[in-house]
Amino acid sequence: MTTLPERYAYMVWMREFELACLEGVPTHEVHGELHLGIGQEAIAAGIAGVLRADDALVSTHRNHLHAIAKGVDMRAMLAEIFERSTGLCGGFGGHMHLFDPSLKFSATGIVGAGLPVAVGHAYAARLRGSDAVAVAVVGDGAVNSGGFHESMNMAGAMRLPVIVVVENNEWAISVPFHLTSATDTVAERASAWGAVGVRVDGNDVVAVASAFQDAVARARSGQGPSIVEATCYRFRGHFEGDSDLYRTEQEKEAHRAQDPLLITHRRLVASGLSTDEVLSKQYAEIRAAVQDLLASVRADPLPDASTARDHVFVASTLEAR
Amino acid sequence: MRRNLNVSQCVAEALRLEMARDPSVVVLGEDVGRHGGVFGATRGLQKTFGADRVLDTPISETAITGMAVGLALDGFRPVAELMFVDFIGVCLDQVFNAIAKNHYMTGGRVRMPIVIKTAGGCIGSGAQHSQCLWGLFAHLPGLKVVTPSNPYDAKGLMASAVESDDPVVYIEHKGLLLTRAEDFTFGADVPEERYTVPIGAACVVRPGDDVSLVTLSGTVLPSLAAAEQMASRGTSVEVIDLRSVVPLDIATIIASVARTGRLLIVDEDYLSFGLSGEIVTRVIEELGPNALRQVRRLAVPDVPIPGALSLERAVVPNLASILMALEQMSNAS
Incomplete structure (x- = not known):
């Protein structure tokens, strides 16, 4: 069982990892729409340690934290995000498309497209007679896509071991959740698909972990799909470069005061599980470790341009071109 | 059997x-x-x-x-x-x-x-x-x-x-x-046991010397029938069944066109921005702009498929339209 201090350490790794990614934007080492999960760490840290290697996790365009939670090698991730040949996907994927087949971790840059993939993993587990489960993490923007309904219905109709974690950060880019959803919450929709739905404070890593563990246990014991809706707030724009004028400064400031790292830090100190000194020292050590990773990745080569046409097919039978 | x-x-x-x-x-x-x-x-x-x-x-x-x-x-x-x-x-x-x-x-x-x-x-x-x-x-x-x-x-x-x-x-x-x-006039004998047909290899289903007719899927049968009729009128049509669009077996097409110099593509898909234009382009890239004496595309002329069968027949390649295209090519040469 993952302890609270361990979950806090995950959150620090996640925060510092995202900050390291951010360093690559102004230096033009990282291109495209980089989506950072800063502010949403308590959800991924609540997932961390619960899943087995043979459980699948399918993530989104904002996927780095979930990969860390699944145990994907952070150096290979960082190298992929910094577009190096040593990256998780050799530089062919990029920051939105992290895959680690050995851990059944994958991501998609298309909103809502991960959920049916998780249903496929869950069905694979059933075909094998395994009790492995499949998790799809989606944002609140994805829950109104057609594929979300199709997948939830499929999972419910077949009682598949699917857990959908909805990171409800209130904003689908610039449009607030309450304007786009017919229901006040995502969790309350679960009954339509024969699923269990719970809504938790996504800044509370203990609440997330508890709800997630319950959902995984239900799935593993054949009780079908669950939706775990975790409320949160993204501290940065939708992507690096987003002017983010659709949210007021007061709103952003109020949420920053509810930083899940601060909340967890205080909780550890208040409960006597740790001290300010120990946590500060630990934070500094993790920060240094991530910076070491970054420095090391920056020394790696870029992909060889002559390989850009590789990997379209396994069997290269396109002799004509 | x-x-x-x-x-x-x-x-x-x-x-x-x-x-x-x-x-x-x-x-x-x-x-x-x-x-x-x-x-x-x-x-x-x-x-x-x-x-x-x-x-x-x-x-x-x-x-x-x-x-x-x-x-x-x-x-x-x-x-x-x-x-x-x-x-x-x-x-x-x-x-x-x-x-x-x-x-x-x-x-x-x-x-x-x-x-x-x-x-x-x-x-x-x-x-x-x-x-x-x-x-x-x-x-x-x-x-x-x-x-x-x-x-x-x-x-x-x-x-x-x-x-x-x-x-x-x-x-x-x-x-x-x-x-x-x-x-079927070709490929009619199907063994009971397992076998594979490689993906990416076209098939010359009827050899010929005067015109290269490149087609696939449902228009192979009428193309063969048209070639049969043209043979009795003195035009020898080579019919190539692509079998796959990707990979496109351009080598088989080029070998044929290099001999005949005349290319007819019969495609039941839409005409523009598609297979037929791609084939012509690749042939020209490979053989040069002067290699083709005649080139013709017969495909659905960029309209949705109509509901009435009588209208469908007016836009989808069939034996009559293939034959007409071959006759026009033959007469013009």
Whole structure:
């Protein structure tokens, strides 16, 4: 069982990892729409340690934290995000498309497209007679896509071991959740698909972990799909470069005061599980470790341009071109 | 030995043999199990292999194709049926953003051994149930696109598609599925045992010296009939069945055109921005701009397929229009 201090350490790794990614934007080492999960760490840290290697996790365009939670090698991730040949996907994927087949971790840059993939993993587990489960993490923007309904219905109709974690950060880019959803919450929709739905404070890593563990246990014991809706707030724009004028400064400031790292830090100190000194020292050590990773990745080569046409097919039978 | 079976039975037989030899092969889609497919191309499979390996799904094409991705990531070889190719409009995302790209996006670390089995072709079903769309799939990098024209190839190409580590869009022609083997003038003899037809090798189904006629799928039969009639009028037509659009066997086309200097492409897909233009361009790139004395494209002239069969016949290549094109080419030479 993952302890609270361990979950806090995950959150620090996640925060510092995202900050390291951010360093690559102004230096033009990282291109495209980089989506950072800063502010949403308590959800991924609540997932961390619960899943087995043979459980699948399918993530989104904002996927780095979930990969860390699944145990994907952070150096290979960082190298992929910094577009190096040593990256998780050799530089062919990029920051939105992290895959680690050995851990059944994958991501998609298309909103809502991960959920049916998780249903496929869950069905694979059933075909094998395994009790492995499949998790799809989606944002609140994805829950109104057609594929979300199709997948939830499929999972419910077949009682598949699917857990959908909805990171409800209130904003689908610039449009607030309450304007786009017919229901006040995502969790309350679960009954339509024969699923269990719970809504938790996504800044509370203990609440997330508890709800997630319950959902995984239900799935593993054949009780079908669950939706775990975790409320949160993204501290940065939708992507690096987003002017983010659709949210007021007061709103952003109020949420920053509810930083899940601060909340967890205080909780550890208040409960006597740790001290300010120990946590500060630990934070500094993790920060240094991530910076070491970054420095090391920056020394790696870029992909060889002559390989850009590789990997379209396994069997290269396109002799004509 | 001529067996009494139709093309859909050839497809079902191929799937049966693949499922028997490889337990990772699963079939999923609408009406594929209990009903055995609306054209019968999965008939009997559920009874043999069970409802888990031959899964009747809800009408949820995004979930079906997305499940295929998850199954493939998890070590299975899914055959996902899209009942009519026209329905790709509701689920193209999983096909071209995930199935086609995951191998590339992972630098080769992930494989997508998925068959999208679907039916195209004109049989009087109107604009939303008659398209071919192989040019659409071929335009999107990462998909192999297979279009069998006869019973032998239907079985052998399906075996190759299931065995392939790459995703394959296997487009049956609805007009051929229920046609019996005895009604084919080529590829009519189908062995009972397993065999494969390689993906990416075109077939010269009728050799000739005067005109190279390149076609595929449902227009191979009428092209052969037209070539037969032209022979009696002194024009020797070589008929090439592409068998797959991706990979495109351009070498076979070029070898033929280099001899004949005259190229007719008969394509049941839309005319513009598609297969026929691609073939002409590649031939010119390879042989130079002066290699072709005549070039002609016969395809659906950029209109939706009309509802009335009489209107459909006015825009879809058929024996009469193929013959007319060949006669015009012959007269002009």
